[in-house]
Amino acid sequence: MSAIEFRDHDHAACMRSTMQAAEAQCAARGLRLTPVRRRALEILLSEHRALGAYDLLAHLSAEGLGAQPPVAYRALDFLVKAGLAHKIEALNAYVGCVHPGEDHAPAFLICRGCRSVAEAETSPTKSRLGDAARAAGFRIERSVVEAEGLCPACQETGA
Amino acid sequence: MSAIEFRDHDHAACMRSTMQAAEAQCAARGLRLTPVRRRALEILLSEHRALGAYDLLAHLSAEGLGAQPPVAYRALDFLVKAGLAHKIEALNAYVGCVHPGEDHAPAFLICRGCRSVAEAETSPTKSRLGDAARAAGFRIERSVVEAEGLCPACQETGA
DNA sequence: TGTGCATTGATATGTTATAACAAGGATGCT
């Protein structure tokens, strides 16, 4: 059941169902998935990889959807706030969420070989860091959990 | 015993002992803690706060230790690789390590009010993310664990 | 139909980080 991102799968179906879930989310919450935003999400989802804002912008501008940085950043802002995409802090890059809507505290496995990203779950309060926070009287609002390394495919090729 | 960074403490002594440990580390491992690097570490340690590379550069250049970005980035590179400082990915900023030498996988509590940072321990392999990695055949090389929120002091003032 | 608000277009700028190459200085060997 885990880390579909690193496994062979019917990605066309994967994308279709994710986009459907995203649209459902937006409809349910009164958010407007405009053409630029929709296309940005599709681009982010087209591979399970992290994409820089300017990479996204290049795709968008090639399709006539805007050529200036704010176009990309605004779309990314919307998607991240809506929970349809995530920012990978360790890469300053962005990835489409594979299960939008489900309210989740994501954790990521990031391959340094191919930049593929798999999304897992984390539970900030139950972790060791959560214990430290409680002991220190620190109130956690957001957590970043990212692991860099090599995915199965890149372990074989790169060793 | 935990999160000295958020508590009142004799910080002068705190710094002295940390710098001593850092020097011992460098001596033991044949690393050269040159004047720029030493001063950079002192600056990072002077408060338990994350400092941007350009903030550090401003301090250094005010003291005549170099005025161009590479000066700061090279010092930071050295300190991070030597385990004497850590990068806070969520802030693109850097913080001095409070227990240099001890080989550790750090996790951070980051106050969004005052940018204070407390260092805790994490155990990548034993976490839920570690389970996900094993299940996916992913080999973790480095982990980023950061929690943003409010420290005790900022909870009182800011609410 | 008009008012307000979210979205987009466009220009400019701010912030973070690295490439590339020349010069200086420590270390170790003969």
Added chain:
DNA sequence: AGCATCCTTGTTATAACATATCAATGCACA
């Protein structure tokens, strides 16, 4: 001491990531 080597620093330039600002457009709802 002379020399080679390697690490470190100086300097210029540029790349990569991100936001401020203001004008224009379009949709939503009274």
